[in-house]
Amino acid sequence: MTARPVPVTVAVTGGAGQIAYGLLFRIASGALLGPDTPVRLRLLEIPAAVAALEGVAMELEDGAFPLLESVDISDDPWLGFSGANIALLVGARPRTSGMERSDLLAANGPIFTEQGAAINAVAADDVKVLVVGNPANTNAFIAMTNAPDVPAARFTAMTRLDHNRAIAQLAKKVGAPAADISRMTVWGNHSATQYPDLAHAAVAGKPAVELVESSWVTEDFVPTVQQRGTAIIQARGASSAASAASAAIDHIRDWALGTPQGDWVSMAVPSDGSYGVPEGLISSFPVTCANGEYTIVPGLDPDDNARARIDASVAELVQERDAVIDLGFAKRD
Ligand code: NAD
Ligand code: LMR
Known part of the structure; x- marks a missing residue:
């Protein structure tokens, strides 16, 4: 037996x-x-x-x-x-x-x-x-x-819900199944300042930025993903629940069992200083997972626009961190 x-x-x-x-x-x-x-x-x-x-x-x-x-x-x-x-x-x-x-x-x-x-x-x-x-x-x-x-x-x-929302918006725009989308990235805070970033995303292996207009990215994609939680609250009268549960399953499953070869996911993890995010701040990054550990994807080189948006979301996280330290809930290193 x-x-x-x-x-x-x-x-x-x-x-x-x-x-x-x-x-x-x-x-x-x-x-x-x-x-x-x-x-x-x-x-x-x-x-x-x-x-x-x-x-x-x-x-x-x-x-x-x-x-x-x-x-x-x-x-x-x-x-x-x-x-x-x-x-x-x-x-x-x-x-x-x-x-x-x-x-x-x-x-x-x-x-x-x-x-x-x-x-x-x-x-x-x-x-x-x-x-x-x-x-x-x-x-x-x-x-x-x-x-x-x-x-x-x-x-x-958890920023996996934002990651999944970004995949869903891109899939809908290009008429592809969600399964065809890879290398989506969400940076920063799980809030309206988050930056869903298409720069490295692919649709069936083709760069997403070659398949969509840049005006759609800035005027539609980014604000829709950033505001999706609020839109659900307005529509349902309560915050997202089933999609949040599904994203929590995705987050832990991938952390424990690994991400697919060639793809990555977004997780908010304590910064190791990558991408200029202050060490210890819990901010969303692209990560790969293997053997029960995650690794921040190195070397993506955000452009000036992405840099400014990441910095804005990180600044909000710094403010939140300082507020809870002042309130006595957390300690500075
Ligand atoms: P809910 O009000 O339906 O359930 C929250 C439950 O937590 C309640 O039953 C409450 O009694 C319980 N609770 C409160 N304090 C507790 C404590 N100290 N110990 C144990 N249980 C406690 O809310 P929900 O819809 O399940 O949402 C839960 C949280 O998830 C909210 O903060 C919501 O904003 C958040 N959320 C996060 C994401 C995300 O992507 N990160 C997405 C959706 C919702
Ligand atoms: C969501 O993204 O759906 C929630 O985090 C919104 C919220 O503020 O509860």
Whole structure:
């Protein structure tokens, strides 16, 4: 008899929320780590939402997923992150109509301070962290600085939804399937200052910039991707949920299992100083992944326009970082 593979423990915060409702059933089905890896889910919520979380856990049980070994629920991060190999920090207060992302810094700071400390204390040695809850880059920065014993590179934030949105817009424009698009890049913050960059993107191997007008790129593509989150909030009356869940799956799957040869993805990761982004700032870069590690794609040489847009988004991240340091949620190196 072949031995059953070792299960992976996946902690998810905000387990009773909208994104989690799209996320948990896909994790349980094997979409996150493949069809051979059993998973143990640890779901975290605030006390007021634990009853709803019990309902989600009942539904997970009712799925009779062959790969789902167990579901534990808790409102205590020191229990919820215990032994976690993967931590998906989804729980936060979502932005609603009329609210700026900067309004969320003060509301979310204490959550990510506490969760960073708990991950530091009780997660598995190989923990990989993805922050989805907004403002995602800066929340990840807070968690990272509150987890001094976990390598900083394990703290990432989600710009994969922006990356996927950029692929979708280009695919629609050129009439190609999304699968034909490669080397899309999103730089900077998961906010309206992000820079979706077509310079190296290809459609079935052909440079995208040769297939679209430059006016479409500046007047349509870039603002549509930058504003897509707001457009969804206006249309749905709530922030994107199923597409965000799908992007979270993509982010972790590629980080854990690798990116396809010749392609890359966008992840917000602590800067190593690449592309002039201050070291330690969690900013979106093009990355390749192999053997459970990511590497920032080197040598892309952004042109003057791209440089200015990357600098503007990075300046916003610096402001957010300084604000949370002033508020006492994060420490300067
Ligand atoms: P939601 O309000 O439906 O769910 C959030 C859940 O988090 C709630 O059930 C809430 O009780 C829980 N929660 C709050 N504080 C918590 C804590 N300290 N511990 C555990 N759980 C806690 O929101 P949602 O639609 O699921 O969105 C979640 C977050 O994701 C929001 O911040 C949203 O802005 C963000 N988001 C990010 C992206 C991205 O691309 N990075 C995309 C979409 C949404
Ligand atoms: C999104 O990109 O859809 C969300 O991050 C929007 C938001 O502010 O919640």
